[in-house]
Amino acid sequence: MSDRARDTRISMILSWLTRRGELQVRLLAPLLGVSGATVRRDLAVMEEKGLIRRSYGRITATRRSTELPVSLRLSQNIEAKRRIGALASSLIPPRTLTVALGGGSTVGFVARNLAARRDLTVVTNGLDTATCLTARQTVNVVVTGGTARPLSNDLVGKAAEQTLRSYQFDFAVVGTDGVSPKAGFTQHSPSGAEIDRIMLEQAECGIIVADSSKLGKVHKTKFADIASLHTMVTDSHANADMVAFLRKSGLNTILVVIPPDAGFTQRAKPGVSPKPR
Known part of the structure; x- marks a missing residue:
């Protein structure tokens, strides 16, 4: 997986956390369309950057903002x-x-x-x-x-x-x-x-x-x-x-002009959010 794809997923997770406050880790893999191992790596990066806290299968944001650190925005x-x-x-x-x-x-x-x-x-x-x-x-x-x-x-x-x-x-x-x-x-x-x-x-x-x-x-x-x-x-x-x-x-x-194969990515649409379970 590319850094660009990882950073897009992290942006989506932050966006969901901003609206919901807390997420169950088990919901993230199907929501993002990736494996559980990929989610774990993403969360490790987020934790290292000080973006989230993890406890008992849940994550919370350390701040109420969707802003990514510049080190993640670079990709x-x-x-x-x-x-x-x-x-x-x-x-x-x-x-x-x-x-x-x-x-x-x-x-x-x-x-x-x-x-x-x-x-x-x-x-x-x-x-x-x-x-x-x-x-x-x-x-x-x-x-x-x-x-x-x-x-x-x-x-x-x-x-x-x-x-x-x-x-x-x-x-x-x-x-x-x-x-x-x-x-x-x-x-x-x-x-x-x-x-x-x-x-x-x-x-x-x-x-x-x-x-x-x-x-x-x-x-x-x-x-x-x-x-x-x-x-x-x-x-x-x-x-x-x-x-x-x-x-x-x-x-x-x-x-x-950006060529079609330039790998341009958009952030998650505001209306897309995990449903509570």
Whole structure:
């Protein structure tokens, strides 16, 4: 089984736990369509990551959220994220600029494409983003202060916010957990959403990067309205009606083409949930 399939199953389990609070382990194999051994391996990973507690044939979530740790998100929709990162980075012109980059797996692919640039100063709260950018030792990298948020491996809080407010950015590139015509751009984490809001607020041009699995999702905290952003880069699996709405709202919505064999995966539909027994 691939890491991508495992991470999709883990996402489904977390989604069910968020709605039900507790699940019987014996129900998971038939619900997921895998063997009991596969379920046990998945639960071991979840326990190692601190996502669940196990006792007497049942599991409970350690927190009421469906957000996956960034280490598990890295294997989801890789080809879409790679192409989104390449295209989004090409929107940043080759001249001396100051750019804000958030954390997250999709922004990480933007960082990879910018890492060889000698004309950029990049300010980021993402620890993984900073590591990627410093590998080539060409980009001038500024890392905000703040408190580390383990799920996303980024920095949040007053120190991070103050650093960002001391800059004016030519571009800001951030990810999102949800894109909705009514709710706008949303994140799981209120503290993470505040960082993204400030980055975009301080930037002349704001760019959202999000694979199409994020479209139609709504999460806890809104950080931007649809009409307030300049550009979003997503992929060709995006819902056509939603793309049309976003464009009509003034958001320059760019689609990268994903081949049929790219292994794109969607999260479980909200209505799918194990029945109590």
